[in-house]
Amino acid sequence: MASKTAVGVDIGGTGIKAGLVDLEKGVLLSDRIKVSTPEGAEPPDVLAAVKEVLGKLDVTDADIPLGVAFPAIVKSGRTLSAANVSQKWIGFEAEKFFEDGLGRDIHFANDADVAGIAEVRYGAAKGQAGLTILTTLGTGIGSALLYNGVLVPNSELGHVQRAKHGKDAEAFAAYSAMERDELSWEQWAERLQWYYSYIEFLFSPDLFVVGGGVSKHADQFLHLLDLRTPIVPAVHRNNAGIIGAAALALVTDAPELAQAETPLEAEPDSAAG
Missing domain, CATH: 3.30.420.40 (ATPase, nucleotide binding domain)
Incomplete structure (x- = not known):
């Protein structure tokens, strides 16, 4: 049975946020945890900050899916641009970097795309x-x-x-x-x-x-x-990145063409898990 909860991490130019999400309702089950994005936002420092928010969230079970949103074009796990983060992310194997650093599988996607997922599954575009x-x-x-x-x-x-x-x-x-x-x-x-x-x-x-x-x-x-x-x-405003990243965390087969929904006539809960 697919998980009904997932963790979403939303990496931004000024802050890194995380929360545990109910995938059926599209709401946070935890407090929203936030730390400042490290100055310069280079890969090792951002990884350390992601570890910090996950530690504060106290969700360590690797069986709970984890999605990460990032402010860049993301294709096949590689970041092809950099918005308000270090230029070192351009052409960087970001998904593998986070997976290796966190010691677990993740789903990695663009931050605006995951906000769209939150709205199509649980919000204004449903x-x-x-x-x-x-x-x-x-x-x-x-x-x-x-x-x-x-x-x-x-x-x-x-x-x-x-x-x-x-x-x-x-x-x-x-x-x-x-x-x-x-x-x-x-x-x-x-x-x-x-x-x-x-x-x-x-x-x-x-x-x-x-x-x-x-x-x-x-x-x-x-x-x-x-x-x-x-x-x-x-609908989801500042939590959209967290909720959308968590919602996409169950998609593992095609990270660059992540399906937001099964066909529209399907029951909403069947898409969420």
Whole structure:
């Protein structure tokens, strides 16, 4: 019988979080444990911090599946980019590095992708047919593409370019840009209007889900956007990475094409385990 619990670890540029997750309900069964990401975020230091959060979580049973989310393009266990972490992660055998360092198997995936998994299994995109695009608005803009409940991994829609401006979308429209440029909600929404209209034109999605910490303020800006596509806030916010990483921890056969769900008509609990 598949496990009904798993551990999720969410590695970010500023913090590393972990928790024990109920895979049937998509909720934390433990406190959320967090430590600061080590300065420079080089591989040995990040591994030590992951060991620290797992030690504080006090879940040592290797039979409990473990999923790890990381802020990079992840393909076949290798990190191909580095967002707010050391450049040493580029082209690095990260999944094997963590497995060797932790002495156990893990499932390793991109952080925005696992947030998408959390929302399609347990949140705003559950049961949604067609194409759902989740975006996380924070220091940058992360994205996850989910088609009929199946993850298409490693999209980087925060890096679409603004013609003639020399900067990508996240430099212009991420939540950090609002803070940096001291924008009002209305002014920031004008930038988001450009971004979501452009993504809508490129992909014709059926649903936008907006995640990241700012999603708790969705009532301040989502109603200001004029789109053909429904746009809703994410449900899991700051816990999405933990929950999604744990949910994917049971997928071991195809880490770069991890299925978010069995077909949509299946019972939700059968997908969770």
